[in-house]
Amino acid sequence: MPALAADLLKRFAAIVGDAHAITEPADLEPFLIEHRDLYRGSTPLVLRPGSVAEVAQIMALASETGTPIVPQGGNTGLVGGQIPHNGEVVLSLSRLNRIRSVDPGNDTMTVDSGVVLEQIQKAADEADRLFPLSLGAEGSCQIGGNISTNAGGTAVLAYGNTRDLVLGLEVVLADGRIWNGLRSLRKDNTGYHLKDLFIGAEGTLGIVTGAVLKMFPKPREVATAFVAVDDPAAALKLFTVARGKAGAQLTGCEILPRIGIEMVLKHAAGTRDPLAEAHPWYVLVELSSPLEGADVDGLMQAILEQAFETGTVRDAAIAGSIAQARDFWQIRLMMSEVQRSEGGSIKSDISVPVGKVAEMLERGIGIVEKMIPGVRPVPFGHLGDGNIHFNFSQPVGSDRAAFMAHWDEVTRVLDDLVMELGGSISAEHGIGFMKRDLMELIKQPVELDMMRAIKQAFDPKGILNPGKVV
Amino acid sequence: MPALAADLLKRFAAIVGDAHAITEPADLEPFLIEHRDLYRGSTPLVLRPGSVAEVAQIMALASETGTPIVPQGGNTGLVGGQIPHNGEVVLSLSRLNRIRSVDPGNDTMTVDSGVVLEQIQKAADEADRLFPLSLGAEGSCQIGGNISTNAGGTAVLAYGNTRDLVLGLEVVLADGRIWNGLRSLRKDNTGYHLKDLFIGAEGTLGIVTGAVLKMFPKPREVATAFVAVDDPAAALKLFTVARGKAGAQLTGCEILPRIGIEMVLKHAAGTRDPLAEAHPWYVLVELSSPLEGADVDGLMQAILEQAFETGTVRDAAIAGSIAQARDFWQIRLMMSEVQRSEGGSIKSDISVPVGKVAEMLERGIGIVEKMIPGVRPVPFGHLGDGNIHFNFSQPVGSDRAAFMAHWDEVTRVLDDLVMELGGSISAEHGIGFMKRDLMELIKQPVELDMMRAIKQAFDPKGILNPGKVV
Numbered sequence: 001m002p003a004l005a006a007d008l009l010k011r012f013a014a015i016v017g018d019a020h021a022i023t024e025p026a027d028l029e030p031f032l033i034e035h036r037d038l039y040r041g042s043t044p045l046v047l048r049p050g051s052v053a054e055v056a057q058i059m060a061l062a063s064e065t066g067t068p069i070v071p072q073g074g075n076t077g078l079v080g081g082q083i084p085h086n087g088e089v090v091l092s093l094s095r096l097n098r099i100r101s102v103d104p105g106n107d108t109m110t111v112d113s114g115v116v117l118e119q120i121q122k123a124a125d126e127a128d129r130l131f132p133l134s135l136g137a138e139g140s141c142q143i144g145g146n147i148s149t150n151a152g153g154t155a156v157l158a159y160g161n162t163r164d165l166v167l168g169l170e171v172v173l174a175d176g177r178i179w180n181g182l183r184s185l186r187k188d189n190t191g192y193h194l195k196d197l198f199i200g201a202e203g204t205l206g207i208v209t210g211a212v213l214k215m216f217p218k219p220r221e222v223a224t225a226f227v228a229v230d231d232p233a234a235a236l237k238l239f240t241v242a243r244g245k246a247g248a249q250l251t252g253c254e255i256l257p258r259i260g261i262e263m264v265l266k267h268a269a270g271t272r273d274p275l276a277e278a279h280p281w282y283v284l285v286e287l288s289s290p291l292e293g294a295d296v297d298g299l300m301q302a303i304l305e306q307a308f309e310t311g312t313v314r315d316a317a318i319a320g321s322i323a324q325a326r327d328f329w330q331i332r333l334m335m336s337e338v339q340r341s342e343g344g345s346i347k348s349d350i351s352v353p354v355g356k357v358a359e360m361l362e363r364g365i366g367i368v369e370k371m372i373p374g375v376r377p378v379p380f381g382h383l384g385d386g387n388i389h390f391n392f393s394q395p396v397g398s399d400r401a402a403f404m405a406h407w408d409e410v411t412r413v414l415d416d417l418v419m420e421l422g423g424s425i426s427a428e429h430g431i432g433f434m435k436r437d438l439m440e441l442i443k444q445p446v447e448l449d450m451m452r453a454i455k456q457a458f459d460p461k462g463i464l465n466p467g468k469v470v
Numbered sequence: 471m472p473a474l475a476a477d478l479l480k481r482f483a484a485i486v487g488d489a490h491a492i493t494e495p496a497d498l499e500p501f502l503i504e505h506r507d508l509y510r511g512s513t514p515l516v517l518r519p520g521s522v523a524e525v526a527q528i529m530a531l532a533s534e535t536g537t538p539i540v541p542q543g544g545n546t547g548l549v550g551g552q553i554p555h556n557g558e559v560v561l562s563l564s565r566l567n568r569i570r571s572v573d574p575g576n577d578t579m580t581v582d583s584g585v586v587l588e589q590i591q592k593a594a595d596e597a598d599r600l601f602p603l604s605l606g607a608e609g610s611c612q613i614g615g616n617i618s619t620n621a622g623g624t625a626v627l628a629y630g631n632t633r634d635l636v637l638g639l640e641v642v643l644a645d646g647r648i649w650n651g652l653r654s655l656r657k658d659n660t661g662y663h664l665k666d667l668f669i670g671a672e673g674t675l676g677i678v679t680g681a682v683l684k685m686f687p688k689p690r691e692v693a694t695a696f697v698a699v700d701d702p703a704a705a706l707k708l709f710t711v712a713r714g715k716a717g718a719q720l721t722g723c724e725i726l727p728r729i730g731i732e733m734v735l736k737h738a739a740g741t742r743d744p745l746a747e748a749h750p751w752y753v754l755v756e757l758s759s760p761l762e763g764a765d766v767d768g769l770m771q772a773i774l775e776q777a778f779e780t781g782t783v784r785d786a787a788i789a790g791s792i793a794q795a796r797d798f799w800q801i802r803l804m805m806s807e808v809q810r811s812e813g814g815s816i817k818s819d820i821s822v823p824v825g826k827v828a829e830m831l832e833r834g835i836g837i838v839e840k841m842i843p844g845v846r847p848v849p850f851g852h853l854g855d856g857n858i859h860f861n862f863s864q865p866v867g868s869d870r871a872a873f874m875a876h877w878d879e880v881t882r883v884l885d886d887l888v889m890e891l892g893g894s895i896s897a898e899h900g901i902g903f904m905k906r907d908l909m910e911l912i913k914q915p916v917e918l919d920m921m922r923a924i925k926q927a928f929d930p931k932g933i934l935n936p937g938k939v940v
Contacts, residue, residue: 181917187631245760446649450664
């Protein structure tokens, strides 16, 4: 157990009360393990404050004593940002779990940062509104973590990243002062936009304790199509047609390779091929409208007709029921999961300008196929955002460990390609601990200098999530 | 003329060449006068660099010598932010006026910061796309100024503020270093989002020299309705119905008072009342769709029917032609202008949470009517953004000067009300020079401290637009 003087530990514990100051090894465990078992941290103390005032007191004491703090939400982060890698004290936000108010008249909701994303979705739904942020971990991730990592998910195309869903923030600073920036305004040009600095800062500039979130009208009509195309270039053309005709009503546009479909059909019970014949690539297109009776099926027909006419599309199925639409999405949602049953897979989280997705896919596949003969590329994801989960499964019958030993090499060539195309090596997940060493490679010195200057200004003692991001 | 040592002036001039270093009083004039004649600055030198490298050299020299610099775009700012109030050197971006590239495949455009907004709208149009930022000064304002003030305008409801339209920035820092942040990605979570710090910073943190802008599908079908309601509360209800049914297809929602209509009918040639009878308040509703043949008229009908059923709406006219839609908008667009013909008017630029617009209007009108008997309130504007131009015309037959003497008093009570309702005293225009003294009143000390810490980190010598914002 890392060192923390007994009297200091007691002072921290006294702030939250002994019942909420965890020190028993067995009880600490869930806060230390990254859920894919990539990282295991260590800590003498997990603090579970029950109020913003307690968070402020913890930071004031941490600042006074130079004690490093790792803030933690639902512990679902994918880059190790929430883990105490060097024995830091963990500050868990889980007890700040109140939805403070819901205001349908302003289409906003004010929440504690420890509220689980699914609870927020439900609260919006009960107010006959949509909170569009949606991702795999939504049953356990917390909105404070979503905000601190600027989470993406499946609804970015129409509604934006988490950044675009936040109107205001409440933040406890490194020195324990509380900033009440809980504004719920659509327009406010009074000075620097501090909220955008904390969003995506991964807990290195302050601790988010509350937020004002935007809500949207609920979709009443949805059309979902499973569309076959020859290659990623055709998929891009289809996206351009769909976006041009549907605008903001295009709420999903995901690209899927044939091999991914086959893996799903083989390993996921109850799935079936939406189309009669096999095609090399597919696009899952979703349109939606808040207007009851809106003709989104007609809109889908118009999009597909234009795409057929130009030879962009080979075949297509429009879901005839909600159940069928769910089946289409199920294929997409299972695509990461089923790769486990096919042996080792090397994964990444990258983005490029939307118009360069086809080039990135074609060149990236070519490079890795040359590097590892027999490798099975399974790239899929958010075509409309330029964000692809560029995954590779091991060659059939090959040795798993030997394949996985290529991880760094594959990641490096893909990252190089992504940078050449003006892309990002971390589209959704952030930098955290995992990618911090890459920052020197991907950022200009002047940009790193600006980030360090901000970090220095906001956290001069370096106690907020040290060793992460910058 | 303020002092600037002759040899230093020569060094600055040498960077841009004598032809672009203005020192003659007559030639300096256009850079010194605020167009409403609220402010008049002074300067020994206006520099008109022709490249980003020259901007960088200017700032390097300014930093070396501690010379304050005021960046200026189209000189259309409304809070005096672009004026050299204390004899600073003016850095005009006007010669950086190239559209660097247009990429319809990625729905983006990369531009110099000195390009006039209207040119950008046209370039998008030529690529069969929409650049939605639109405001009164669009024929002369420059995109760099729009970015530095996070300009609003008439399309915020559907497309957001300027901030939401910018994917990447190129910025020359106070010390002359160039940050190339010209990314064109929809998703990028690699460190602090520096671009959002420069947007809306009014040239106090760096000089924007280039930007990557988002483009959108062009609207193909538009429906426009002029709707009569009893009061602002009914207007809000109508907005809620329209937003709930049309979602992102609701592209305009403006509130107008009867007296404003009457002023327009009286003073603006060729205008006529869209409805047969007079009503106390009106809402101008616009729907649009990028899909040719989309039934936006049917959508408008559905919205109005539901609003009629609940007694929210008294009467409505749907434009039967593009010309009629233009006539409806003309009434809205003339509303500020015609107030000139009715004597003095006291104006403001405020916002509140959308759900509080009715309360703000009712209380604000009540307070000022009590303060100035006979005053004529003419509040109108962006209902859907919570941003109202809360204007007051002088009582009929009263003394103009006596009325205008109430400016500060009226502004103060409105600002107090706005702050009480969680609003903003500068929704669109920024802080600049005009509202800097108010920052102490409207911001928490901790927020001002953060802003000052950022200013100190980015501009330690205080040479970037000194005396503005913070």
